[in-house]
Amino acid sequence: MKKYILHIFLFISIIGFAQDGMVKAEIDTANIRIGEQFQLKISVNETKNVIIPKLLLKGLEVVDSTKVDTIKNSLIRKYILTGFDSGAFYIPQQQIFVKNQAYLTDSLLVNVATVAIDTTKVKKFPIKSIKKEPYTFDDFKIYLYILLAALAIIGFWIYWFVIRKRKEEEDGPTYRTLPPYEEAIYRLNELDEKLLWQNNKVKEYYSELTEIVRGYIERELKVPALENTTDEVLEMLRNFKQADTIQTSQETLDKLRSLLREADLVKFAKSKPLALEIEEDRKDAQEIVSNLKPKPIIEADDELE
Structure with a gap:
């Protein structure tokens, strides 16, 4: 039991250490409209043995990310995020490993709002009837293939039973039986x-x-x-x-x-x-x-x- 209590205190101390400034997460804005992009920056006050896993997000999407930059004695990585559904979404705490120790960033709230449309200024158009798509070659090629096949069969029958037979009769020797x-x-x-x-x-x-x-x-x-x-x-x-x-x-x-x-x-x-x-x-x-x-x-x- 004492061993478990010691682990709990150690975990709390690690979190506290994270909150003391070892890792930090920031966004450039907390309010966007649907489809707009914003930046998330994760900073780590250490440059050696640092692991930044893949972001875990809900309701938001990663558009792009930069390579890890080293500025003085810190590591910085930036992400471009966006949202396509309206509502309030949390960027959950991200777990960063520094020298085999886990540190958690703060969770951040982002509000995604819909784009308001002023219907009084939108020009209205009459409802148009459904238009048929123009015909293309693909619409008729099956009939063309059937026609060509039928012509080939007819041509074969004409040749086999008319032309060939007539030619054989013409080419064949004609005999007249003499008395x-x-x-x-x-x-x-x-x-x-x-x-x-x-x-x-x-x-x-x-x-x-x-x-x-x-x-x-x-x-x-x-x-x-x-x-x-x-x-x-x-x-x-x-x-x-x-x-x-x-x-x-x-x-x-x-x-x-x-x-x-x-x-x-x-x-x-x-x-x-x-x-x-x-x-x-x-x-x-x-x-x-x-x-x-x-x-x-x-x-x-x-x-x-």
Whole structure:
């Protein structure tokens, strides 16, 4: 208990020492209007081992502060304060430490008054209607983006389904199916221009020559002449001749038999006919195409007539 009483007396002595002038707080005015600034100055009669903590304020605000100045044997720090609410506000006691001992400044009262307005001298204006803000690009950019996206989609569809399709149709090759006889003659002339047998490509020449003749028979008579063997093709044509469904002569059928068998010998037995024989086979191929045709179908009305 005696120890606590001793501490109390020591604290009172410290405060008394502070009040004796070790630390001091002053303001340049005790009355301000809202927003006005005033100065707080804290002085310490010591220059060594002095600590000035951050100000503790209620209702007032620090606008600025200066660095600690040393004048003779004292330390001085100044603060610029202001208030934005009307009323009476205390700057509470500030605790200053000097050589590890605490000293308290005096508390200070500051009155913050409102600014009086003389309404009789204030010019009055009529109440104005609400005005709309002017339009800016940001107000319309979402619609612009939607429009551009829609145009891009429409453009893509037009290109994909109209322009591209039309271009493919224009660029694509156009073919006209020739009648069997015209196609065969055209291909025979193309074969002559290739000069295959003249360049020792006799096998290739006979393969293409018989393919042209077989293709003509298949298209004209509507039989699988390209897939069947030589004997099968000749057998079909003999049956057609006996049934009187084709318009040809026995000489034409004999030339066809000779041509197909000669081609088989060249392709499978490596036979090498003479140039004169090759030219003769070429003439026979054209005669076969010209003289082998189906008989026209006679309608019943035509028979009655």
